[in-house]
Amino acid sequence: MGLDPDLAAFLELVEVGASNGAPPLHELSPVKAREQYDMSTLVLDGAGMEVASVNAISIPCQDGSKITARLYTPMLSEPLEAVSFPVLLYFHGGGYCVGSLDSHDSLCRALAALTPCCIVSVGYRLAPEYPFPTAVHDAQDAYQWLLSNGSAYCIDTQRIAVGGDSAGGTLATGLTITARNEGWPQPVLQALLYPCTSAWQDTDSHRRLAKGYLLEAPTLQWMFNNYLRGEKDRKDWRFAPLEASDLTGLAPAFIALAEYDPLLDEGMAYADKLKAAGVPTQLKIYEGMTHDFARLGNIVSEASKVREDIARGLASAFHNGSY
Numbered sequence: 479m480g481l482d483p484d485l486a487a488f489l490e491l492v493e494v495g496a497s498n499g500a501p502p503l504h505e506l507s508p509v510k511a512r513e514q515y516d517m518s519t520l521v522l523d524g525a526g527m528e529v530a531s532v533n534a535i536s537i538p539c540q541d542g543s544k545i546t547a548r549l550y551t552p553m554l555s556e557p558l559e560a561v562s563f564p565v566l567l568y569f570h571g572g573g574y575c576v577g578s579l580d581s582h583d584s585l586c587r588a589l590a591a592l593t594p595c596c597i598v599s600v601g602y603r604l605a606p607e608y609p610f611p612t613a614v615h616d617a618q619d620a621y622q623w624l625l626s627n628g629s630a631y632c633i634d635t636q637r638i639a640v641g642g643d644s645a646g647g648t649l650a651t652g653l654t655i656t657a658r659n660e661g662w663p664q665p666v667l668q669a670l671l672y673p674c675t676s677a678w679q680d681t682d683s684h685r686r687l688a689k690g691y692l693l694e695a696p697t698l699q700w701m702f703n704n705y706l707r708g709e710k711d712r713k714d715w716r717f718a719p720l721e722a723s724d725l726t727g728l729a730p731a732f733i734a735l736a737e738y739d740p741l742l743d744e745g746m747a748y749a750d751k752l753k754a755a756g757v758p759t760q761l762k763i764y765e766g767m768t769h770d771f772a773r774l775g776n777i778v779s780e781a782s783k784v785r786e787d788i789a790r791g792l793a794s795a796f797h798n799g800s801y
Contacts, residue, residue, distance in 0.1 A: 485768060485777060508704065516578055519583075567641070589730075592789035609704075610705050613649060624638060625663065641655050644674060653730075672742075675741075675748040
């Protein structure tokens with residue numbers, strides 16, 4: 479199908495803004511880009527669904543630093559002390575340079591309410607101040623913290639899923655590889671929204687959709703150039719999971735892709751590689767959508783649909799052992 483009409487109208491407004499001198503993210507400083515990205519969320523997405531509570535958590539990191547996470551607890555039908563919730567460890571998108579706990583608040587609220595489950599949304603450190611592999615290490619530390627401390631927050635540490643969108647999806651699937659390699663418990667599901675999986679952005683979808691579809695080629699390379707220390711890092715599977723030699727033994731995957739996303743082809747390739755490795759994988763391509771559509775709740779109805787689909791997959795994995 480063609481581009482969703484509401485999304486097409488929104489992209490026309492973006493283009494008008496650009497023609498009137500509004501700079502794209504890659505022409506801003508990282509600090510200004512983050513401010514603009516977070517401010518845009520107020521226009522693009524709704525306030526989010528009601529949950530029982532939202533609390534800040536401090537997670538210690540292996541280098542002695544601390545990062546902030548946000549714990550979402552769903553509405554309760556019985557006393558908290560009688561409940562042990564499954565949990566989704568979530569990593570926001572933003573190309574490792576932008577994005578925050580605030581920019582993905584509505585998405586996390588929806589997943590907590592719809593599944594229902596707890597969500598631990600991780601405020602991993604961003605580039606260029608903290609280049610690769612800092613975000614990877616922060617993700618690993620958050621997972622280890624959750625395994626060790628989740629029960630103190632009424633979380634069932636036997637039912638942990640990992641997920642994320644875009645670069646956050648890369649961090650999530652990378653965790654499943656690390657967990658297998660290190661002998662850590664494997665998550666029950668990896669929920670990946672249009673993850674970055676390739677060392678090079680040279681597929682047909684990258685060429686066809688390089689401009690005019692929300693995520694543009696110069697912005698993507700600006701993000702990666704800020705994050706990576708050099709070209710050698712591109713071949714590291716922690717940045718490009720398609721470079722991993724072995725994907726066997728990983729958690730089942732739900733992968734949501736967008737038809738008009740430059741990352742479409744590499745997402746499909748990663749789904750194929752997971753399937754070839756024997757990983758149960760459900761791939762769904764949302765027609766007429768662009769990158770980041772799950773955060774466009776005020777623009778397209780498919781934002782609600784993908785949230786419902788992810789919640790359904792999480793609920794099945796948490797309660798039935800499959801999705």
